[in-house]
Amino acid sequence: MRALLTLLRDIRRLALPYFRSEERWTAIGLLGAVIGLELAWVYCTVLLNRWNNAFYDAIQEKDFGAFKHQLLIFCAIAAGAICVAVYQIYLKQWLEIRWRRWLTKRYLEHWLGDDTHYRLRLSGDAADNPDQRIAQDVSMFVSQTISVGVGLLGTIVSLTSFSVILWGLSGAIDLKLFGIDMHVPGYLFWAALLYAALGTLITHFIGKPLVRLNFDQQRYEADFRVDMVRVRENSEQIALLGGEPAESRKLEGRFGRILDNYFGLMKAQKRLTWFTAGYNQVSNIFPYVVVSPGYFAGAIQLGTLMQTGSAFGSVQGAFSFFISSYSTLAEWTSVVNRLTGFEAAMEVAKRDDGARAFPHRREAAQEAALALADMDVRLPTGEAIVAVDRLSIGKGERVLVTGPSGGGKTTLFRAIAGIWPFGTGTITLPQDARVMILPQRPYVPVGRLDDALTYPLPATDFDHARLAEALTAVGLEVLVHRLEEQALWPHILSLGEQQRLSIARALLEQPDVLLLDEATAALDEPSEAAVYALLRARLPQATVLSIGHRATLNALHDRTLALSGTGLPRRLVDGPAFQPEAA
Numbered sequence: 001m002r003a004l005l006t007l008l009r010d011i012r013r014l015a016l017p018y019f020r021s022e023e024r025w026t027a028i029g030l031l032g033a034v035i036g037l038e039l040a041w042v043y044c045t046v047l048l049n050r051w052n053n054a055f056y057d058a059i060q061e062k063d064f065g066a067f068k069h070q071l072l073i074f075c076a077i078a079a080g081a082i083c084v085a086v087y088q089i090y091l092k093q094w095l096e097i098r099w100r101r102w103l104t105k106r107y108l109e110h111w112l113g114d115d116t117h118y119r120l121r122l123s124g125d126a127a128d129n130p131d132q133r134i135a136q137d138v139s140m141f142v143s144q145t146i147s148v149g150v151g152l153l154g155t156i157v158s159l160t161s162f163s164v165i166l167w168g169l170s171g172a173i174d175l176k177l178f179g180i181d182m183h184v185p186g187y188l189f190w191a192a193l194l195y196a197a198l199g200t201l202i203t204h205f206i207g208k209p210l211v212r213l214n215f216d217q218q219r220y221e222a223d224f225r226v227d228m229v230r231v232r233e234n235s236e237q238i239a240l241l242g243g244e245p246a247e248s249r250k251l252e253g254r255f256g257r258i259l260d261n262y263f264g265l266m267k268a269q270k271r272l273t274w275f276t277a278g279y280n281q282v283s284n285i286f287p288y289v290v291v292s293p294g295y296f297a298g299a300i301q302l303g304t305l306m307q308t309g310s311a312f313g314s315v316q317g318a319f320s321f322f323i324s325s326y327s328t329l330a331e332w333t334s335v336v337n338r339l340t341g342f343e344a345a346m347e348v349a350k351r352d353d354g355a356r357a358f359p360h361r362r363e364a365a366q367e368a369a370l371a372l373a374d375m376d377v378r379l380p381t382g383e384a385i386v387a388v389d390r391l392s393i394g395k396g397e398r399v400l401v402t403g404p405s406g407g408g409k410t411t412l413f414r415a416i417a418g419i420w421p422f423g424t425g426t427i428t429l430p431q432d433a434r435v436m437i438l439p440q441r442p443y444v445p446v447g448r449l450d451d452a453l454t455y456p457l458p459a460t461d462f463d464h465a466r467l468a469e470a471l472t473a474v475g476l477e478v479l480v481h482r483l484e485e486q487a488l489w490p491h492i493l494s495l496g497e498q499q500r501l502s503i504a505r506a507l508l509e510q511p512d513v514l515l516l517d518e519a520t521a522a523l524d525e526p527s528e529a530a531v532y533a534l535l536r537a538r539l540p541q542a543t544v545l546s547i548g549h550r551a552t553l554n555a556l557h558d559r560t561l562a563l564s565g566t567g568l569p570r571r572l573v574d575g576p577a578f579q580p581e582a583a
């Protein structure tokens with residue numbers, strides 16, 4: 001019961017925001033229309049039920065005139081029912097796609113805002129496969145919420161209408177139970193209720209494992225898909241390393257989980273279908289078995305038998321809503337659980353953001369380009385890896401940061417760039433200073449080269465001549481005529497070319513603080529020196545902090561910082577470049 005209440009609360013929390021959003025009037029209007037059409041559908045079935053009585057009476061009486069008249073009435077009811085069915089599906093789909101558009105946009109904003117996507121990755125497996133949550137779960141949630149919600153409403157209305165009809169058609173019955181004489185009015189209604197309640201209990205008992213199995217199935221499918229995308233993205237490395245057998249083993253393992261779970265699903269579904277299919281078959285005949293004694297005793301006409309049978313079927317069918325929709329409900333429950341988990345994980349990631357460990361203070365009167373104070377950079381496990389007591393770097397200064405591999409240099413840069421949340425301390429920058437970080441392996445999006453060059457700004461923000469000039473300055477003049485070409489640039493460009501491209505990006509963006517994390521490591525030494533000379537010439541005001549291991553970098557910088565000490569945390573101090581001990 002507690003689980004049901006939690007589920008209902010989760011559904012409400014996921015569904016309500018759309019109906020309170022700026023689109024609320026269209027949303028409410030569409031929902032109202034869909035509900036109205038559902039009620040119209042129930043009304044058609046009530047009319048058909050009444051029609052049953054007159055139609056079968058006409059047959060029994062061999063009254064051809066009445067028979068023809070009833071056929072005409074049937075055509076009118078059927079025409080109405082067809083229109084209702086067509087427009088209900090159409091408007092339902094309309095509501096679905098609008099709701100999905102709104103919810104997808106909202107999730108994308110949450111996921112991509114405040115570095116949440118990165119923080120979710122840092123926090124591990126809290127929300128597996130966000131892509132699947134946004135692409136598939138949102139769609140399933142919307143369509144299933146509408147169909148289950150409207151279906152449930154239709155069922156309740158249908159139940160009420162047919163219960164009244166059935167109660168009116170059904171006489172009272174006198175029973176002797178446990179030696180007590182009982183007078184049961186509307187006994188057919190109670191018979192339908194008992195029949196359906198028993199069925200529902202058994203269905204729930206048999207079908208319970210489906211919720212978990214559906215949840216896992218979606219997760220395993222997504223893991224399998226993501227691993228294949230990784231193979232595609234790293235196909236060159238895999239081919240070079242001859243990693244195909246390893247990948248194949250891994251993918252087969254992933255698929256094995258899908259398979260095992262699917263077998264579980266099949267077995268659970270089979271068990272459930274044994275019961276529900278049998279139940280549905282019995283349901284076709286059960287009402288007539290219950291009502292027929294009255295007919296054979298001559299108490300009721302054929303028309304009344306047919307109408308009562310159909311009303312009984314409708315009441316029992318409505319009571320059995322749970323049975324007929326169990327698989328959908330199970331799937332819906334797992335979708336709701338996945339989306340709730342995703343929202344909760346994003347909330348946690350954002351809450352970390354609220355208590356951001358490294359507040360970036362912006363001060364108008366700040367003299368230094370970058371000041372670090374009392375910093376304690378930590379790993380997600382809480383272990384401190386880098387400490388900075390007090391450090392001030394002047395405008396235009398070129399600083400080389402050195403230290404042992406794995407010492408925490410990149411992590412320190414992440415903290416300065418504002419994306420690393422673990423640790424304490426203060427980072428102070430001038431009011432409008434722009435910070436840009438260039439990693440060793442730059443992100444080069446697929447698409448047009450000019451968009452890749454100016455990423456994340458659109459290429460249209462720059463004129464062609466400027467882009468061509470930036471490319472030429474970094475030695476990529478051969479690419480100038482391909483600026484508008486769409487291609488898989490991350491696979492086409494060598495790592496050195498990608499590093500040059502990202503230097504060109506920095507020339508265009510003109511940051512105040514430029515962090516180079518081994519951003520020129522793929523270039524030969526003279527080319528690297530040329531790039532640093534270019535940066536000095538083109539960005540003379542920019543403060544440049546570089547991480548690098550080459551001794552030649554010393555001469556290209558004004559100052560050197562080193563991570564000192566052997567134990568953790570290592571302290572960042574002014575001093576000679578870190579020298580690895582000879583092995």
Ligand SMILES: Nc1ncnc2c1ncn2[C@@H]1O[C@H](COP(=O)(O)OP(=O)(O)OP(=O)(O)O)[C@@H](O)[C@H]1O
Nearest residue numbers: 122379380385403404405406407408409410411412
């Ligand atoms: N997301 C993360 N989760 C857990 N540990 C991490 C994460 N990122 C980095 N680390 C760990 O932090 C330590 C420092 O890593 P970092 O990349 O900052 O080192 P580095 O000094 O830049 O190394 P290198 O010179 O080899 O590039 C490493 O032990 C690394 O495994």
